[in-house]
Amino acid sequence: MVPARRGDLFDPACPTRRLLDRVGGKWVAMIVKVLAEAEPDELGFAELRRRVPGISHKMLAQTLRSLTADGLADRRVEPSTPPRVHYRLTDLGRSLDEPLAALREWAERHMPDIDDFARRGGTSP
Amino acid sequence: MVPARRGDLFDPACPTRRLLDRVGGKWVAMIVKVLAEAEPDELGFAELRRRVPGISHKMLAQTLRSLTADGLADRRVEPSTPPRVHYRLTDLGRSLDEPLAALREWAERHMPDIDDFARRGGTSP
DNA sequence: CCGCATCCCTCTAGATACTG
DNA sequence: CAGTATCTAGAGGGATGCGG
Numbered sequence A, B: 001m002v003p004a005r006r007g008d009l010f011d012p013a014c015p016t017r018r019l020l021d022r023v024g025g026k027w028v029a030m031i032v033k034v035l036a037e038a039e040p041d042e043l044g045f046a047e048l049r050r051r052v053p054g055i056s057h058k059m060l061a062q063t064l065r066s067l068t069a070d071g072l073a074d075r076r077v078e079p080s081t082p083p084r085v086h087y088r089l090t091d092l093g094r095s096l097d098e099p100l101a102a103l104r105e106w107a108e109r110h111m112p113d114i115d116d117f118a119r120r121g122g123t124s125p
Numbered sequence C: 001c002c003g004c005a006t007c008c009c010t011c012t013a014g015a016t017a018c019t020g
Numbered sequence D: 001c002a003g004t005a006t007c008t009a010g011a012g013g014g015a016t017g018c019g020g
Helices: A015-023 A028-038 A045-051 A057-069 A091-119 B015-023 B028-038 B045-051 B057-069 B091-119
Strands: A073-078 A084-089 B073-078 B084-089
Touching: A015 A028, A015 B028, A015 B091, A028 A045, A028 A057, A028 A084, A028 A091, A028 B015, A045 A057, A045 A084, A057 A073, A057 A084, A084 A091, A091 B015, A091 B091, B015 B028, B028 B045, B028 B057, B028 B084, B028 B091, B045 B057, B045 B084, B057 B073, B057 B084, B084 B091
Parallel strands: none
Antiparallel strands: A073 A084, B073 B084
8 A cells, every 4th residue: 555656756744645545445434434333332244244235245354354454443253153253443443433424424414515516517506 | 426336226325425436536635625725716727736746637637627517616717828727616615625624634643543553563552 | 154365347547649 | 728538557346255
């Protein structure tokens, strides 16, 4: 990650794009939301999959893996047969949910405006 | 946009992903930030390009086009030779900058934590 | 039950070039 | 100077299958 294409080093003091590279993925924001709403409980893999409609087995595992690797989620393995694995947000992950919640709120409030504007082809009222 | 891959319709009541599909693009957030910081002035195409290091001519035009089509930015053509085109945020675009600013702030404050965690391989202190 | 590897397809975005 | 079209490489993400 953070490839530094060719000789072109972008400003290393711009963490926003790096954050969006992670959070802008197709499923990250939704999984963080679901985990945040489950607080203070943790969620099993299967339960998570049920609460994120449309996600594939692979993408859920992959996204959870990256969240765990980034310290945004904790992973707890229950040593049973079959083993069950549970996830919850870390403090860091919980703090990330705050700006994400602001974004969700904006989206719910204003996406209809964008849709209307786009549908009318940008004509003034 | 909002392709609805194959037969798989996701929940239409989830505008957050649709917003992230737009804002999560590589340049959108940065351009909105630059336009917001220039307020109340508008910025010419060339000036914008100077303020967004690393962006290509094509991607700047393309991103500005989508912002304009979504009603997030206004486009003003100065009928001179050569023609100059100026951009500024609309009220809607300006309101979007608020949650984006929250995200930027989080990124600046917490990306180092993520980096440290990843660098230590997720080891507890 | 959950994780990981493989294959494949689509979509993004960079390079380049032509028009107004 | 600004906008658009074409081509191409690479990443993201879906389906499937084996391993633990």
